[in-house]
Amino acid sequence: MTVKSTLPPRGIRNNNPGNLNFAHQKGAVLEPGPNARFARFPTPEAGLAALRDQLYLYMTRDKLRTVNAIIYKWAPTKENNTTAYAQFVAKKIGVKVSDDLGPPTPTLIGKIMAAITEYENGQNPYGSLIAKVAANLPSKGASV
Template sequence: MPVLPRGIRNNNPGNLNFAHQAGAVLEPGPNARFARFPTAEAGLEALRDQLTRYIARDKLSTVNAIIAKWAPPNENNTSAYAQFVARKIGVEASADLGPVTPPLIGKMMMAIIEYENGQTPYGDLVAQVAAEVPQTPQKTPIKTA
C-alpha cells in the first residue's frame, strides 16, 4: 500500500511549519517541524488563513511574493513553485492578484496542495473552506462637507 504524502498524513496539505496554531500539534518523528491538525478541514482552514494573512496583512500581491515567503529559496525551488501555482490559477507569477476573494484563495489552495503533495484529494472541501475567507476590514472613506 502506498504511503500518503506527509502533508496528507498530517492533515496539513500546505505543509505549514508548526507554530502553535489552534488545535495543531507538532508532527511526530525525528525530523518533526510541520504542524499536524486533527482533521483535514482544520488543516485546510490553516492553509486558507495563512494565504489570507500573506495577502491582506503582509501586502504580498503576487504569486512570486507569496510563494517566496511560503517556500523560501533556501529550502525550495521557489521559482518553479511560483510558476506552477501561477499556471494553475491562470496568471503571470508577477501579476498583481488583487483583493482576497474566495475563488482566488480556493485556486491558490488547490495549487499549493498539488505542489506540496502531488495530489489534491479533498474535492469540494477546498472550495467550502475557501468560501469562508475572513473578511478584511475596508477603510471607510472620510466624508468631507
C-alpha cells in the same frame, strides 16, 4: 530494487496540505517523528483552514499580491525551488507570476490553496472541500 512507499504524502498524513511549519496553530500539534517540524491538524478541514488563513494574512497584512511574492514567502529558496513552485501555482490559477492578483476572494484563495496542495503533495485529494473552506474567509482585520 527500490521499494515505493504506499503511505500518503506527509502533508496529507498530517491533515496539513500546505505543509505549514508548526507554530502553535489552533488545534494543531507538532507532527511525530525524528524530523518533526510541521503542524499536524485534527481534520483535513482544519489544515485547509490554516492554509486559507495564512494566505489571507499574506495578502492582507503583508500586502503580497503576486504569486511570486506569496510563494517566495511561503517556500523560501533556502529549502525549495521557489521559482518552479511559483510558476506551477501561476499556471494552475491562470496568471503570470508577476500579475497583481487583487484583493483576496474565496475563489482566488481556493485556487491558490488547490495549487499549493498539489505542489506540496503531488496530489490534491480534497476536491470541492477546498472551495467550501475557502468560502469562509476571515473578517478583514481579524487575527488568524
